[in-house]
Amino acid sequence: AVAATVAVFTNLSVDDQLAVLWYAYTEMGRSITPAATGAARLQLAEGLLNQIKQMSHAEQLQVMRDLAAKRNTQFTRSYGVLSANTKLAFWYELSELMVKGFVVPMPPNYQLSRDGAQVLETLKQLDFGQQITVLRKVVTDMGVDPLAD
Ligand code: 45D
Secondary structure, three states, rough: OOOHHHHHHHHOOOOHHHHHHHHHHHHOOOOOHHHOOHHHHHHHHHHHHHHOOOOOHHHHHHHHHHHHHHOOHHHHHHHHHOOOHHHHHHHHHHHHHOOOOOOOOOOOOOOOOOHHHHHHHHHHHHHHHHHHHHHHHHHHOOOOOOOOO
């Protein structure tokens, strides 16, 4: 179920990937404790998070789309060197910044594709450990590994 969910997620449009991540966060938010994400991990992502905080909404959206689309930019390469759990912590913190109004909000009327809605449904039915595994895999695949080829 984990591999299948990751596969369907990866085939979603970039916008649907961002939307599903967001909806996953709103569902799981309460179960992910700030302690679990770890201050040390966030420190490594802090430079990127600070850059995002200083961007316009349009630029923030572009950076997130670049990550999901694996476009090669300085930002996506900096993201690429983070560990899997630090990448998760980065996305978690981005969601928190969205909630606090520092990051571009989801459009309230966003329409997920059928595949997007299906991934989300499947994700909800997995247990917490499997959900983390799926999320860790999809955020690990995002960005660009500057050491690859
Ligand atoms: O205009 O270290 C659209 C543990 C449409 C423990 C849009 C852990 C067009 C160890 C693109 C939709 C394993 C528990 C706009 C860590 C449009 C550890 C905008 C786990 C505006 C870290 C879309 C942590 C936007 C976990 C802005 C499980 C979308 C963390 C933004 C999970 C989406 C984190 C964002 C998750 C989603 C974060 C920011 C699921 C973030 C999700």
